[in-house]
Amino acid sequence: MSEVETYSQPEARVSFPRRLMLAGVLLLMTLFFWLQTPEESAVTYIRTFGYFFTTAAFLGFAASVVPLIADCRNRSISRREWLFAGCVVALGAWLTFVHADFDYKFVQREYRNAAVAESLHVERTVEVLNGGRAFGDRFIRIHREASDQAWMYPFLVSLSHDVFGYRELNLFIVNACLGIALLALGYAQGACFGGRSGGGLAVLLWVSLPLLSYSASGAGIDLSQVVLLQAVILLSFLHLKEPSAGGETRLCLSMVLLAYCQVEAVLFLIPVACVIVVGWLRVKRCFLSWGVVFSAPLLLGALWLLSVQPEQQWSLADFSENAAHALFFFFCPWNDMGNSLLIAVPALPALLGMVLLFRRQGILLRAKPDVLVALVFTAGIGFHLAVLLGHPGAQWDRPEVSGLSLPLYALMVLLTTGLACRFVKDSNHWFYIYVGVIVLILGFTLPVNIKGVYTEQSNQVREQRWIESVSAAELDPYSLIIDEFTLPWALRRWAAVTPDYAMTRLAEWRAEPPFKRYPDLYVVDRMLATSMKDSQMNFDSSVDLEGVALELVAERSFEPFTKTRISRIIWSQPDVNDGRGFEKN
Amino acid sequence: MFKNQRIRTGLLGLSALAALYFALLAFSPEAAVKVVKHSGYWFVLVAFVLLLINLGRCLTGKWSRWRQWGLPPMALFTVLIGSVVLLLAQKSGYKIVMDEPVLSATALQMHLHKEAMTATRGYDVGGSFSLLGGYVDKRPYFFPFLVSLLHDLTGYRPLQGAVLNALLTPLFLGLVFISGRMLSASKAGGYFAVGLFMTVPLLSMVVNSVGFDLLNLVMILAALLAAVAYLKKPEYERLNVLLLTAVLLAQTRYESVIYVFVVAVVVFVAWWRAREIMLSKTALIVPLLLICVPLQHALFNEYPQMWQLKDGVSVPFMLSFIPANLVHASNYFFSIDGELPNSLLLSLLFALSVLIAIPVLAVSKFGEDEVESSFFLFGAGMFAGFILLMAYHWGQIDDVAATRIVLPFLLLQVLFCVWTLGKLPSGRAVLRYAAWGSFLFFLSVARPRAAASSFLWWADLSIAVNWQQEKMAAKKHLSPFVATPQFILPVSEKIPAIALQETTERKKEIELHRQLGTFGEMLFFDYCLVDPDSAAELKLVSSVDPCFECELIDQLKLRDGYYMGLWRLIRVQLSDAETAEVNQWLEVAQANPDAKVQLYLETLP
Secondary structure (H helix, E strand, C coil), X not given: CHHHHXXXXXXXXXXXXHHHHHHHHHHHHHHHHHHHCCHHHHHXXXXXXXXXXXXXXXXXXXXXXXXXXXXXXXXXCCHHHHHHHHHHHHHHHHHHHCCCCCCCCCHHHHHHHHHHHHHHHHCCCCEEEEEEEXXXXXXXEEEEEECCCCCHHHHHHHHHHHXXXXXXXXXXXXXXXXXXXXXXXXXXXXXXXXXXXXXXXXHHHHHCCHHHHHHHCCCCCHHHHHHXXXXXXXXXXXXXXXXXXXXXXXXXXXXHHHHCCCHHHHHHHHHHHHHHHHHHHHHCCCCCCHHHHHHHHHCHHHHHHHHCCCCCCCCHHXXXXXXXXXXXXXXXXXXXXXXXXXXXXXXXXXXXXXXHHHHHHCCHHHCCHHHHHHHHHHHHHHHHHHHHHCCCCCXXXXXXXXXXXXXXXXXXXXXXXXXXXXXXXXXXXXXXXXXXXXXXXXXXXXHHHHHCCCHHHHHHHHHHHHHXXXXXXXXXXXXXXXXXXXXXXXXXXXXXXXXXXXXXXXXXXXXXXXXXXXXXXXXXXXXXXXXXXCCEEEEECCCCCCCCEEEEEEEECCCCCEEEEEEEEECCCCCCCCHHHHHHC | CCCCHHHHHHHHHHHHHHHHHHHHHCCCHHHHHHHHHHHHHHHHHHHHHHHHHHHHHHHCCCHHHHHHHCCCHHHHHHHHHHHHHHXXXXXXXXXXXXXXXXXXXXXXXXXXXXXXXXXXXXEEECCEEEEEEEECCCCCXXXXXXXXXXXHHHCCCCCHHHHHHHHHHHHHHHHHHHHHHHHHCCHHHHHHXXXXXXXXXXXXXXXXXXXXXXXXXXXXXXXXXXXXXXXXXXXXXXXXXXXXXXXXXXXXCHHHHHHHHHHHHHHHHHHHHHXXXXXXXXXXXXXXXXXXXXXXXXXXXXXXXXHCCCCCCCCCECCCHHHHHHHHHHHHHCCCCCCCCCCHHHHHHHHHHHHHHHHHHHHCCCCCCHHHHHHHHHHHHHHHHHHHHHCECCCCCCCHHHHHHHHHHHHHHHHHHHHHHHHCCCHHHHHHHHHHHHHHHHXXXXXXXXXXXXXXXXXXXXXXXXXXHHHHHHHHHHCEEEEECCCHHHHHCCCCEEEHHHCCCCHHHHHHHHHHCCCCEEXXXXXXEECCCCCCCCCXXXXXXXXXXXXXXXXXXXXXXXXXXXXEEEEEXXXXXXXXXXXXXXXXXXHCHHXXXXXXXXXXX
């Protein structure tokens, strides 16, 4: 209870009625600003103020966690325990990353994350830069686009850019760190339930999930959500074990951060609210900590984000169809998805076991924290799942969407670990469980990790990497690129336009080649093989620049029967007075 | 459960009958191949995990019990230094082809698909290397399994087998030391055993190879020591370690199945001494864990060409081979010209030991000392292996491709020398001098010989394979496609490949993917003769179909007038009919985009 005494002190400076009144006013103001803001304004507000909401919540959360860390040190956890935990997490991280390919997994979405992170780093705005022009060492941002994605992960990447300098690698380092953090939080959760054995089991269960390896080595936003959800679950457990104002603040602020991880993550407010209320009922005292008071305004950015989402009707038909896909994903026995049967199969009996335990323990307030947390978050994550699956396109057996299943995996790990810790007492039985899990990881998880299930998408990644290497070696960095996909060029500070835009300017360029602005123009063309005649293959071009002569720079195939070609535009009447000719010679 | 030993004995009988049924009667040869392919990895994994568990249980808690089995600091230093010297003696790589590339390709298949199969065809499909074909090989699976485990835990390396052998080297020398010390009851015996074995240049060759021979030696020694431990104190965990070591040893080299019978005799001796049958639960499943060994042997019946019989030989084993092979063996053991990786010191000492041993054996009592009992039982196994080798059609151990098969017999020679010299009056002093002498011999004779020659100087194939491996590794970043007579080699490098002999058959596919740009470069390796018309510059005559227009980019001289060439494909000349077929593929791909990927996979060369 020392924590309660220590951290409830500052709350006493402002009386409870005043705090209640302040919380009410802030809540009403938040609702007002949320509901009264038109969609266009919400887009602008997110772009302009989004960064500052997350920064405030992040700093508040960091400050609230410091006492918890200090408390951990005071709890005399032996050095041996720390060492064991460190070794287990390190082993888990090793198995997770040993075959990981640190690169983009889904080109379109992950390049957008990189672009948002770049904007947050450079301009503190939540937006995607699609194009611009280089002037000396400056890059003028021209084509900007608002982002309708949650920006917690780009925010974390922008922090790493701030600290270590702007590097593409930061995208992957941040997700790798999040992967390790997930294992550490999983260990902590398991250790809270059942000591070393529980911690080790939780880590191994996470390691058995190939999806974790993919997510932790890519640049997607899914992992940040599950890490913060795991943190929220752990903080909920700690809060229910010893309710305190400090714990409540930590829980609320972690919830705020979680809400910025994914659009639908706002739904996790419900279980967190339940935990806070149960905490109050357990100690028969309403803390109403500063965390609770300021949660509502800090959530405003996430609420605006809800407003700017494209309209998608929840439908039972979609739900039933997507639920079948989700079941297929979780219980697919073939090694062609990132799922883990080792987590999914025991989860259902574990849930039943938890319900039975809860019934045996009687009413809500007397239930043990582990059982209570498991059940509250089962309901919360179940609700989140029902909402997600009711929308079209939420087919989790599609690799690009399967990352959304991570919260459910977090729940499954929680249930399995919780139940195992309650029922397995014999060290020999733990030993057999560990051996079984390790054998299954070696036999099933590692081959899937090696194989990589996102093969079709990785073609695009490979193509991008090839284009990057060719452009670095063969192209003038001040040139203009005509490419369907301009975002990666903008990220590398290259001027790029789409073929459609280029078509609108073609007549003008043909009349006067734009040498004053660009030393060269290049075209990236994805061509489909059509026929072979006289031992020569013919291709259908995807870029129709009529009347323009092209000179081949490089070509490779990445998609079946398709060739990617980089060509230089040769103007029919080069401007002899232009300095370019001299420079080139 | 089943604590009654009579019930366990009955269950063991049932287990053995079931194993015999599944191994010999239940499956047709084709079905046996499928069973081995899908279950081979898992049988070895179960045996290996059980071995680790039981080993862990044997070693936990009472360290003092095992102190006598450990290495004193000086011995540890000797073993480590010895390992480093051996590992630096030669260049790591493929020594015996095609055995070693096949083991690498099998390990790759185990790593990616957990199947006991040798990969022969693989392509980079969407950024990950996918294996699209292979066959169940005759070679036992424990070595590829360990290599695949290393791949699993540390990432893929084509020459991971060499890494495994490098890791096994200190373990092997450590086990040799412990065995020598036990046999002579003195540390000097341990040092002598290590020094004497190091004088065999074949050991430098094997520790730097990608083959399974070093693992075989390690497993024989491990089984020998497990037998000693079990006979000293019969406990369930020790019995399990002994049995599981034998199971894995049987899957390390073909002839190592012999040691299953040796271990059975050891267990029987222990029961006889204790006047009771002692069976653990693990022992009950041991016969079942061996099912894949005879099933895999069925391959030889189905595909007799796997015996690689030479012209004029109709059966692989014959007593009539023995005299000629013994002549070859004596040529190897007592060779003094330095062209064979033998140790004259060891051969002479062994001959001397045999003479000394006759009176020693006459006055010795057997059956009381656990070390000697185990040593003589395993020695009998090693000797039986040697006799089997002498009766084998390819048992000419002065042929460097077959020399390594004699390693277990060399181990017997080393341990026998240690035992015999240890039995002499003032044996410890003799052993001490012998140990110094053997290290001196190693430094002055064996080490320079190992440095001077790979002993493969006449083996064109090994040299050519290593050259190809180097060239492919250097060009891997270009995503090449390779056609070569040794097509398994590029697969283990994760490079798409085809047998050179099949290029004509697949020329449409090759040209299609050349024009599509699927591969960065298309390379052809071929053995060829010098064009008799070449005057101003070297011209090689390749066996590649003339419709493939290629340019020579590199060559390796194997012997006078005989080269291996490396060509880059420029274009393939297709007939009108072949062009029409390519057009048909392209039409299908355009008309049905969903079938594009499947068609693409089907048209890969």
